[in-house]
Amino acid sequence: MTTARLAPRTALFLPASNPRAIEKARGLGADLVILDLEDAVKQADKVSARVAAVEAVGQGFAASLSAIRINAIDTAEHGEDVAAIAGSSANFAVLPKAESAEEVAQVARALGKPLLVMIETPRGVLGAAEIAAVPGLAGLIIGTNDLAASLRLPPSSGRAQMGVSLQSVVLAARAAGVWALDGVFNKLDDPQGLAAECREGRALGYDGKSLIHPNQIAIAGQAFGPSEAELAEARALVAAATGGAERYDGRMIEAMHVDQARALLDRAMDYAGSDDFLA
Template sequence: MTTVRLAPRTALFLPASNPRAIAKARETHADLVILDLEDAVRDDAKAEARAAAVAAANEGFGARLCAIRINAVDSGEHGEDLDAVAGSACDFVVLPKVESAGDAAAIAEACGKPLLAMIETPLGVLVAAEIAAVPGVAGLLAGVNDLRASLGIPAGAGRESLSLALQTVVLAARASEIWAFDGVFNALDDPEGLAAECRHGRALGFDGKSLIHPNQIEVAAEAFGPSATEIAEAEALIAAATGGAERYRNRMIETMHVEQARALLARIRQP
């Protein structure tokens, strides 16, 4: 499935059980708001969160896309979550810990919503290409915290320990022409660290970043958007191109480079 709309640069997770967070999300510049029914919600608040998520999605978030993350397929809450999402106005359903194309296909069909599949386990990474190829899957999200835990990566280890897993997620998404989102950055008071991780994620090929706090939105949006230098280069390349393979500023360009430049410029017009 080819995703036509520009990929969100920022995907903000928030607990569906927190009305203040929902209200604040409507005032942010997040491209995608993800109402969480899974890890961010206590077991005794699941039903309340489910109803709140549906109500919030039905009210809408203006120009922002809206998704609901349901509980995993082996959870006792999964069936009720799925029924609720199917009847809601959300744009996407987010499924955690996806480990098979069959599960992805079943969820996308059952709820009638495009699916964002979270890749959070070793098995999920190994079958990511199969998951991405499922009709109805619109994107993959790297679940870095769960990946670290399931891979046995020590606390404090750098991003290089996840490089293969992260690049595999991007490769799988690109092979099926769907979105790919980098995982969350846990530190809330380290904008420099967040910016560095966003730059690394963009260098790997991710479209955007999963976020856990509104204060992270501006940093991530800037990192995953084109710089002034990139914009100027793209505009100059498009203006100079006359078709086919040709020399431009001491290098060879062709149609592919023009298409890349146009895609980059589309980012600056993204709402």
């Protein structure tokens, strides 16, 4: 189970080989900054990117939490990544292309810090429940791009064709009490499309969104945070509840609804700056 109570609404991926992007990220206000050593980094730059990532998390990201995505288990860089990140100041490590609980458990033990695991293949989706239950796991991230490719979906396919996979990851995360973060939105010049996909992700039960551009932070943060109307309703419900099943605003409520309202109010806190983010 995760050691954190509040999940990040916004998780920004950026190449660890790009010093300008790293410096800019310190002031962007993403809940979580993920420095990537995997897909975003050229093979020739893997070693220097690892060094840069460790140095960057050591300097911190202001109010943002930090993570480093290591290379996959079956790559030559994986072992050195694990050794470097284990001794770093990163709040989390991110493991891509996870497919078995045994492999994830081995990586988690070697890292000795909270682990976010990416579910990007059919085998990963089918094993998500066992993976989510691994000690030291903080959350699951669905990698929709790789998943769509491994499912052999046509380029014209949408998220509806991954519906079972999307919900399976949320189910696995909820059963284990860990975070569930939605996949990336690829169209950088389509803010309306991003907002719609964020609303869909939240409706499915995801806690937040993986992002690939700074311009996506504000949209995703708003979508995955409660609206003013939701907050007002939650406050009113909590104030009106007296215990047990009772009538409220034309409907029946009980302790479960009060708990949901209080959880919604918790998510209105300043995530990155809250002392409760890492409890």
